Amino acid sequence: MAFDADDEILQDFLVEAGEILEKLSEQLVDLEQHPDDSDLLNAIFRGFHTVKGGAGFLQLDALVNCCHSAENVFDILRNHKRKVDSELMDVVLEALDNVNAMFEQVRNNEELTPAPDALIAALDALARPEAESASPATAPQQEQAKDDNPNEDGGDITDDEFEKLLDALHDDQPGEPSPPASPDAGAGKNGSSGDDEISDDEFEALLDQLHGKGQFAGTPAEDEIPGKEDEKQPPKTETGGSDDLITDDEFEKLLDDLHGKGGSPTIGGQPAAQPKTEKPKAEPPKAEKPKEEPKPADKPGTKDSVAPAMPAREHAPAAETTVRVDTKRLDDIMNMVGELVLVRNRLQRLGAASEDEHMHKAVSNLDVVTTDLQSAVMQTRMQPIKKVFGRFPRVVRDLARSLKKEVNLVMHGEETDLDKNLVEALSDPLVHLVRNSVDHGIEAPDVREKAGKPRQGTVTLSAEQEGDHILLSIDDDGAGMDPEVLRRKAVEKGIYDQDAADRLTNTECYNLIFAAGFSTKDQISDVSGRGVGMDVVKTKIGQLNGQLSVESAMGKGSRIIIKVPLTLAIMPTLMIMLGDQSFALPLVNVVEIFHLDLTKTNIVDGRECIVVREKVFPLFHVKRWLVRDKGSREVPANAHVVIVAMGTKQVGFVVDQLVGQEEVVIKPLGRALQGTPGMAGATITGDGRIALIIDVPSLLQHYG
Structure with a gap:
């Protein structure tokens, strides 16, 4: 591995290749749904080719070999010599997994692990045309030339191939006078450096045989220009004289005839063959005429006519508008x-x-x-949250195949922006939720058909910004959740006794799926059944100061909604006073605030409650939990009540004083206070004092 290469070049490769590989995963799954999309085939071909080129520059041979074999497969596919099917996609996706693994090794400065030989052999087998799809109209010589060079990039032909083609054309038409170039052709085959060029007549004859006589003859306007004869004196390239130039479209058509439709190197993003590179040198007068005509002031001299091109060169570096920052x-x-x-x-x-x-x-x-x-x-x-969403098409595709289900993933709001740390933190919880929707939510195709649904289920992943929060939702049109099954499982797992389970509302039953060790699956598989995935999701979302809620309807599907703040660094809070100490309540948890006569409370199941607009809220005096009260425990007649929410639960906190809303910077607690129940961190208030930030779910779990 050439890790001694310039570090800046390596970093450029890591950035560019990383973005390409992220796109490839999504593009490959999309290709399976739209196998005839030629733009998509070309984009994937270019993706593998670009990664291969960067890896080759850094001498990462194992990565080059795997990308090269995958590239060959898509060269065959885009030339319509093979069709996309699930078995082919399995092999290509396995190749992408190996490329990603090697890419991570490059990033970590580790020795590369080459792709298995069996995988490379499978790719090489797929890089050959299917027997039934080979075009009968293709000349045998062309097929032979292509088979001799199956790994040729972008459809370029070698000198030997071109010589064989010329020989074949001349042999097939004995009536044509043979050009006096056979010695030269023979010399070219022997590798002579200066004798492998063809004359103008030879090239003209080749074009005539391919396209019809006289199609590429120079126009009269070009032939009559004085001085054209002088331009023919320098040594000719393969295109012949400058008066025999062909257009880009004509050259593309010529290459298509030689290699089959789509074989043009320009389609694959490759540099054009040598004849095209000659064109700019022969045409400077044509290029300058449009610039000179609208500007009469430029006519007096050649210096003036060249001047307009200079500013473009001076401003060219300004095109780079980004900078890499750690x-x-x-x-x-x-x-x-x-x-x-x-x-x-x-x-x-x-x-x-x-x-x-x-x-x-x-x-x-x-x-x-x-x-x-x-x-x-x-x-x-x-x-953009697309960084997270980009992996899900592959996750859903692989899981659906393993479960023998038909699932379509729909994504909305991929351009929604949120904090970099949140993007990374949300990755694992969303993977759990999407896998859960495919495994538990979407039914088998036969079951869906019997229920009058389409065989293919749909999972919808969406994101949108709402104020200073992001709303993420995962919907499926599956079977939905049965509250009675959830109640029964809760009793079996010992989470609730029968009486408590019977009193649970449907919404509370749906939230049981986030309980530790809870699972509705009777059999454990490599996908689900252990009851740990959703518990991890709840814990992670809680650490992000987010909220989870679940909605479901039997036979129609389920929806899980996640609400997380835009950023973790600065948090809007409600400052409260308990005694003479300040505390901060995250504003995301606060639902409403009101002044209450505490003598009008009720006792339900031994717990103090209040009724607001015909809704019952449990009441907690958090001062008794958080502040060492030296005075009496008499309940004041009046107090401020803050209704806070955790998911679907809402409770009332009794506080002494409301200070107001304030943005705070979260500071971690010191070693002595780390792990204190109910505390998320600390901050410095506007009056210079230290305030503890309350972690509402943890506080209720520990004290409530």
Whole structure:
């Protein structure tokens, strides 16, 4: 491996190839649904070819070999010599897995593990045309030339192939006068460097035989231009004289005739063959005429006519509008912005207490600038959720094949942006949820048919921004959840006794799927049945200060909704006072706030409750949990109640005082306080004091 190569080149390869490989996974699954999409076939061919080219430059031979074999398969497919089927896609996807594995080894500076020989052999077998799909109209000599070079990139032909083609054409037409180039042709076959060129007459005769006599003769306007004879004096290339130039379309057609439709190197993104490169040299006067005609001032001299081309060269470097920045540096900048937010909060508190008008204006301006800076820095950390969504077509495809189900994945809102750390953190929970929808939600094709549904089930993955939060939903049109089955399983697992299970609402039953060790599957498989996946999802979403909710309808399907904040660094909170201590409640958990006469509470099942708009909320005096109360425990007549939500549950917290809404920067707790139940971290308030940030689910789980 050439890891001694320039590190900047290696990093460029990792960035470019990483993006291409992410797209390839999605494109390959899409190709299975649309096997005749020629644009998609060409895009996949170019993807493998580009990765191969970068790997070849870095001398990553194992990666080059695997990409090359996969590339050959798509060269055959895009030339319509083989059809896409599931077995072919299985082999190609396995090849992509090996390419991804080697790519990770390159990223980690490890020795590459070559793809298995059996896989390469399978790819090479698929890179040959199917017997029944070979075109009978193709000349045997052309087929032989193609078979001799199955790995040729982009459809280019070698000198030997071209000589064979000329010989075959001349042999097939004995009536034509043989050009006096046979010695030269023979010399070319022997490898002579200077004698393998063909004359103008030979090339003209070849074109005439392929396309009809006289189609490529120079136009009279070109032949009559004085000085054209002088231009023919330099040594000719394979295209012949400059007055015999052919257009791009004509050259493409010639290559199609030689190699079959789609074999043109330009389709695969490759450089054109030598005859095309000669064209720009022979045509500078034609290229300049349009520039000279609209500008009369440019006519006096040749210098003026060349001048307009110069600014384009000067501005060319400006096309690079991006710069690579280490994510650690972005994290450092975000931390500094967080500190600036704290200083702004402090100054706002001091400014409110001051009567100086200039002080008020300065603090107001600082507030505006800090908010804009915070927004700009957050944008630099934002990534489209497509980074996560891109892996799901492959996940659904593989899982559906293993379960013998027919599943279509639909994705919406892939361009929705959220914090880089959230993109990475959401990856595993979403994989669990999508797999769960395919495994538990979507029924087998026969079962769906009996229920009057289409054989193919649909899983819909969508994302949208709602204020300072992201809403993610996973829908399926499967069988839905049966609350009675969930109640029975809860009793069997010992989560609830029978009486408590009978009192559960349907929504509470649906949320049982997130309980640790809970599973509705009777048999454990490599896909599900152990009851750990959904528990992990709930824990992870809770760590992100997010919420989970479940909706379902028997026979129609289920929906799981995730609500997470846009960023983890700065959190909007509701500041409250318990005694003389400050606490911060994440605003995402707060539903409503009201003032209440606590003498009008009720006792239900031994727990204090309040009734608001005919809804019953359990009431908790969090001051008794979090503050060492030296005074009496008498309940005050009036208090503030904050209704907080965790998923579908809502409870009331009794607090002494409401300070107001404030954006806070989350700081981790010190070693002595780490793991304290109900605490998510700490922050510095606007008045300079330290406030603990309450983790509502953890607080209720521990104390409630």
